[in-house]
Amino acid sequence: MALGLNHHTTQWYPVYTHPRAEKKAYEALEKKGIVTYLPLRKTLKQWSDRKKWIEEPFIKSYLFVNIKPTEQAEVLMTKGIARFIYFSGKIASMPDRQIEDLKLVLASAVDIEITEEALQPGERVRIKAGPLKDLEGEVVAYRSEKQLALRFENIGCSIIIHVGASLIQRI
Template sequence: MIAKMSERTEKRIGGKDLDIFPACLFTRGSLVKTDERRWRVLYTKSRQEKAVARQLATMDVPFYLPLLSRVSISRGRKTTSRVPLFSNYLFMFGDEEERVSALATNRLSRVIEVEDGRQIWSDLQQLASAIHRGAPLTKEERLCPGQRVRVRSGQLRGLEGTVVERQGQRRLVVAVNFLQQGASMLLDDCQIEAI
C-alpha cells in the first residue's frame, strides 16, 4: 500500500516539493471554515513535514507548508534545497476523518486545533504572498505585538505586518500569530501606512 501511495504521489506532483494544496487555497473567500472542515496545525516528527505534505496531497486534503529556498555549499558545490520555514509545522484544512488519516501516517507528534480560522487563514495568506514574491525572509520567533502597517509600494506592496528594528535595519514582520512565529524581510524604499 505504501508503494502504491508513493507511486501516486510521484505521478501527481512530479517528485517536486509540494508546499500548497490546492493551488487556490489562499484565493479570496476560499477555505476559511466550513461545517465539516477546519484549520488544524500538524506538529510532525523531526524532518517529516514534506512526507506528510505528500501524503495529504494524495488524500486530496488541503494544506499549506511554508517552504524557503536555502543555498548551501558542500565540497565546493552549491546546492539549493527547499526547507520548511517553521520546523515540524504544517497547516491542514480538513475534517475529522482527514485528521484521523493524518495521524495514521505515524509521522505526527500531535494535532493542534485552531479556534480562529479566519485569523490563521489571513496570516498564512500573507506569508504565502511574501514567499511567492521572492522576498528574502528571516525567521522570527516569539513576536511581540506592535504597530500594524501595510506596504503601499514596491515589491512587498499590499502585505500587512509589523515594522521592527533589527541591527539598525527596518524589517517588516509577517506573523502567524497562532504559533507566535513569523518571517521578516528588509523594507527597501517601501512606503508604509498605519492600519
C-alpha cells in the same frame, strides 16, 4: 469554534511534524486527499565538493492542513505527523488570509527570515508599494532596523521581512 463554523466547514490548522519529516508527511496527507500546504524556500547548500540549490521547509517541522474538524484524527494517523499546534488550550486554527499572506511572502523576491522570538506587538502597518503591496503586519525593532513583521500568532513564530520604512503606511 468561531461564529458560523460547523463540522462541514474546512479551516486551516498548523500541524507539527516529526523532525525532517515535513515533505514525507505532506506527500502522505496529499495521498489521503487532504489539502495541505508546505511552505518551501530555495536555499543554496554547500557540501565539501559542491554547491546545490535545494528546497527546504520555510518553517521547520510545520505544515498546514485545510480540513473539517471531523478530519483531525485522520491527520494525526498520518506518518510523519506529531501533533496539532495548540493555542490557549485549543487546537489552533488560522484564517485563510494568513495562509494567502504566507504564500505571497514566499512567492516574492524580498529578503525574509524567520524567528521563534516572541516579538512584541507594535504599530499595525500595510505595505503600500512593491511585490507585497497591501500586505499587513506589525512594525518591530529587530537588530536595530525597522522591519515589517508578519505575525502568525497561532503558530508560535513570526516572519520578519526587510522592508524600507518609506514603503509602509500606518493603518
